[in-house]
Amino acid sequence: MSKWQLPCENGKPTEYHLGLLKAKLAKYRQQLLEPTGKAGAKGEGFDVMKSGDARVALIGFPSVGKSTLLNTLTKTHSESANYEFTTLTCIPGVIEHNGANIQLLDLPGIIEGAAKGKGRGRQVIAVARTADLVIMMLDATKKDVQKELLTAELESVGIRLNRRRPNIYYKPKKGGGVSFNSTLPLTKTSEKMIQLILHEYKIFNAEVLFRDDCTTEEFIDVLVEGRIYMPCLYVYNKIDQISIEEVDRLARQPDSLNLDYLLDTVWLCLALVRVFTKKRGEPPDFEGGLILRSGCTVEHVCHAIHRTLVANFKYALVWGQSVKFSPQRVGLQHTMCHDDVIQVVKK
Ligand SMILES: Nc1nc2c(ncn2[C@@H]2O[C@H](COP(=O)(O)OP(=O)(O)OP(=O)(O)O)[C@@H](O)[C@H]2O)c(=O)[nH]1
Ligand SMILES: [Mg+2]
Structure with missing residues (x-):
């Protein structure tokens, strides 16, 4: 076998060899992305202050x-x-929606090879990593391949769009070797593959538990630091330029949008929640809603009002979707819903 050939089984490169190559590739990409420490480091983005409640x-x-x-x-x-390339730098704007200020960043266009530094690709991608949501804008008059190309650019620098973090427990240890377990039969990878990959990364002691039927790539994602899991909205523009049949085809794609509810969808993707506060004997303060993340509790609300409030907290009265009765007496752990009203009672 010449040194350019992959080790083969029945004429096909072995699965294990491919797995190892994927692990190596992820490792080298990671090294490329790490800033060199000097000015103009590779990972540097445009300098734009983060402001508002979320960044898109x-x-x-x-x-x-x-x-x-x-x-x-x-x-x-x-x-x-x-x-x-009309836009050459990062231009921040603010969308006001449901009382929240959402920072929208206009960035230079990126091209194939952006992740490798073509155009201003690297800086654009560095900014994208800091966002809470990516809006991928696509030209309806061009082919669907643009979406795949852009996704591939972002994938290659560790940004995973609309995907959940793999449900794999992984913990490096000081000793004891590798302990491998899974809660279900694995069909897309195997213990041997995982052992090989850990070896490639020079990890000899660790605990691994697969809670889902994940792939080899997903395991590598867990192993390599700095993976970002980000929601992404696909927005088709220039639909005035295409035929009605083509609009219809795009509209039938599950992730297609029109501008009318783009903002509402952005809001849902960002998982923002607005909560109104109310003083005793007064109407709710509908002017100054607090903007929090979905899943926030009364404790988060208290922190947003004043940092000493939790220490003096006795109970809260809540009106709205999160409670059965309006008002209902709740404690610090109660989870709030969008547009709930809260009155905090101090000790
Ligand atoms: N027909 C049509 N033209 C549009 C639409 N939206 C934008 N354009 C035109 O497309 C051209 C490019 O728009 P820009 O907003 O500068 O595009 P950009 O993505 O910011 O471009 P770069 O900054 O160069 O990356 C302009 O001439 C716009 O007037 C649309 O919905 N329909
Ligand atoms: Mg522009």
Whole structure:
């Protein structure tokens, strides 16, 4: 066998060899991404202050209409024109929705090879990593392949779009070797494969527990640090340019949107919740709602009101969807719903 050939089983490269190659690839990519420490480090993004309640990044090829969308949704103006690379830096705007300030970032267009540093790709991707949501803008007049290309660019730098973190428990240990377990039969990888990959990473002591039928790639994602799991919305622009049949085809795709409810969908994806506070004997303060994350508890609300409030907390009265009776007396662990009203009673 020449050294350029993969070890074979029945003429096919062995599964284990492929798994190892994937692990090696992930390792080298990771090393490439790590900043070199010097000024102009590879991972550096555009310097834009994070502000507001959440951050949304606009990603797309040049001239798909990213700046036009920013100009439509926010009071900020970003140059838009019919030539490519009109936008050369990161322009932040603010969307006001349901009383929340959502930071929308207009970014330069990215092209194939962006992750390797083509164009301003690296900086754009570094900013995307800091966002809570990515809006991928696609030109309806162009082919569907743009979506795959952009997804591949983001994948190659560890950004996983619309995917859950793999349900694998992994803990490096000081000694005792590798203990491997799974709560169900594994069909997409095997203990031997995992052992080989751990070996490749020079990890000889660890506990691994598969709670789902995950793939080898998903295990590598758990092993390699810095993976980001981010919601992504696909927005098709320039639909005025295509035939009604084509619009119909796009609209039937499960993740297609129109501008009317783009904002509502952004809100849902960001999992934001607005809670109104109320003083005793007064109407709720509908002007100044607090913006929190979905799943927030009364304790989170108290922290958002004042940092000393939890220490003086006796109980709270809540009106709205999170309670059976309005009002209902609840404790610090109670989970709030969107548009609930809360009155905190101090000791
Ligand atoms: N027909 C049509 N043209 C659009 C639409 N949205 C934007 N455009 C035009 O497309 C061109 C590019 O728009 P931009 O907003 O500058 O695109 P961009 O994605 O910000 O481009 P870069 O900054 O170069 O990456 C402009 O001439 C816009 O007027 C749309 O919905 N329909
Ligand atoms: Mg632009």
